[in-house]
Amino acid sequence: MNSAYLYVRVSTDEQKRKGYSLPEQEDRLLRYCEQNNIEVKGIFREDYSAKNFNRPEWTKMLNIVKARKKKDQENILFLKWDRFSRNIEFAYQMIGILRDINVQAMAIDQPIDFKIPESTVMLAVYLAVPESENTRRALNTLTGMRRARKAGRCVSTAPKGYINLSHPDGRKYIAPKQPEASIMQWVFKELATGTHNAEQIRKMAKTKGFECERNNFWKIIRDPIYCGIIVVPPYEDEEMQFVKAQHEPIISEALFYEVQDVLNGNKKNTATNVAAKRLFRVP
Known part of the structure; x- marks a missing residue:
């Protein structure tokens, strides 16, 4: 050589x-x-x-x-x-x-x-x-994350409106972060009314200083983590589970599911009528 x-x-x-x-x-x-x-x-x-x-x-x-x-x-x-x-x-x-x-x-x-x-x-x-x-390390990580989720803990990066923190003993958790948490509350309340569609509300939230891309916005308004529920994905012979979270919820479960009804079309959404009136100047 x-x-x-x-x-x-x-x-x-x-x-x-x-x-x-x-x-x-x-x-x-x-x-x-x-x-x-x-x-x-x-x-x-x-x-x-x-x-x-x-x-x-x-x-x-x-x-x-x-x-x-x-x-x-x-x-x-x-x-x-x-x-x-x-x-x-x-x-x-x-x-x-x-x-x-x-x-x-x-x-x-x-x-x-x-x-x-x-x-x-x-x-x-x-x-x-x-x-x-x-492979072993990945399996151990997966097992640890599933165990944490089943215990009601968020093990990923904190979603919009929350911040990652640690207890004195090193255990990690998420907590509401202001002013993003208040804006997320406003977002869910506006969605529940059905007055504006999701994209309109995203743009309105942006004027309040809330930066979020369209695709990510759709993901977070579908995430039950905001009402204090952790999703445990299905794995092998285990079905998907929904666990009560340890962190403080930003909104109520009732409000979250009301928003899901609007997004799924199970509740009349007046956004289309409002837009039509503006376009054709209907009194």
């Missing part, structure tokens, strides 16, 4: 969980190249997930090695195979792409001699372990 491109990668959650850092990876790779008289042709620093190869720095590096005029043996170095990929299927595909252009991917802490047939077994292990870790 005479030369190599260095690839260092870390995602935000890995920095928090394992203390990975780009400078540390880079320093170790540079020392390895120095000790083995390897010319460093470039360093690519990635702050991105390894679930696939749609990563800015990886794409840039791949385009460079593809565009080289001489197709002599080239190398891409990284610390471990989990820096390369956390999806075994995509990893093998990328290894094949690199092989076609005479480029070899290598992990200095988990070296593989591709000339030895049995080495493919170790490669499979190195690639499978990170994917297994990701």
Whole structure:
């Protein structure tokens, strides 16, 4: 090996969980190249997930090695195979792409001699372990979020009108945030009258300082979280559940369901008649 491109990668959650850092990876790779008289042709620093190869720095590096005029043996170095990929299927595909252009991917802490047939077994292990870790972590996260929802807790980013807060013991919760909470109360009350349609009310709320895109506005006026109900989505053999929330509701359940009747057309909406009178100047 005479030369190599260095690839260092870390995602935000890995920095928090394992203390990975780009400078540390880079320093170790540079020392390895120095000790083995390897010319460093470039360093690519990635702050991105390894679930696939749609990563800015990886794409840039791949385009460079593809565009080289001489197709002599080239190398891409990284610390471990989990820096390369956390999806075994995509990893093998990328290894094949690199092989076609005479480029070899290598992990200095988990070296593989591709000339030895049995080495493919170790490669499979190195690639499978990170994917297994990701799958287990995702499952644990899902289980934890469902448990929290069943307990009536909001586990996502606070919706419009609320703010994310934490108890002294670290438990997170949401609480009404002013003036957005008052504007959301006004929005639901206006919708319940049926005098104006949802888009008109969204624009009226905007004049009050309430910024919300049309698609998101439709989602939030359908969300029972505002009347103190948490939705637990269906999963495997469990049906959808509606749980009484621990947070303070902004509106009553009666008002929320009244608004849903208007939106579903189960309650006469006078917005069309009002608009027609204005258009044709009907007294």
